[in-house]
Amino acid sequence: MKKHKYFELSEFIRSDTAKKKGIDNTPSFEVVEHLEGMVEEILDPLRAAYGMPIHVSSGYRCPALNKAVGGVPTSVHQKGDAADLQVSGSFSKFRDFTVAWLRKTGTRFDQLLIESNKKTGAKWLHIGRFNNAGQQRGLIMVKEVDK
Numbered sequence: 001m002k003k004h005k006y007f008e009l010s011e012f013i014r015s016d017t018a019k020k021k022g023i024d025n026t027p028s029f030e031v032v033e034h035l036e037g038m039v040e041e042i043l044d045p046l047r048a049a050y051g052m053p054i055h056v057s058s059g060y061r062c063p064a065l066n067k068a069v070g071g072v073p074t075s076v077h078q079k080g081d082a083a084d085l086q087v088s089g090s091f092s093k094f095r096d097f098t099v100a101w102l103r104k105t106g107t108r109f110d111q112l113l114i115e116s117n118k119k120t121g122a123k124w125l126h127i128g129r130f131n132n133a134g135q136q137r138g139l140i141m142v143k144e145v146d147k
């Protein structure tokens with residue numbers, strides 16, 4: 001992977017679930033290219049503007065891992081075209097910052113999901129660069145999961 005300022009490839013590959021279940025989550029070259037494009041065009045500039053650490057809680061998921069974590073079968077995490085992001089500080093500040101930053105900069109993306117887990121109270125941003133049709137729709141939506 002090219003040297004990026006803030007993110008390492010390993011952050012997008014590692015998964016406790018994969019480790020626990022013995023799933024090999026090694027990405028293909030194509031997936032690595034997708035991850036690189038996402039870091040270059042969205043995540044590094046966002047991180048630079050935000051000025052504080054952003055944690056990747058889920059990046060690439062091979063189909064077996066995607067299934068194991070209950071991802072939708074069409075999830076673009078399987079292509080390396082999405083990342084789930086968390087911060088240790090205020091989530092609402094991070095959310096508002098990211099929404100404003102995407103609008104202000106005109107950054108191309110497919111969708112930003114403001115996700116929360118009703119059971120655990122966890123909150124994160126899912127950012128997808130392309131959908132499965134290769135589109136960048138620029139959608140921003142709130143989504144609650146329960147698993």
Ligand SMILES: [Zn+2]
Nearest residue numbers: 082083084126
């Ligand atoms: Zn996601």
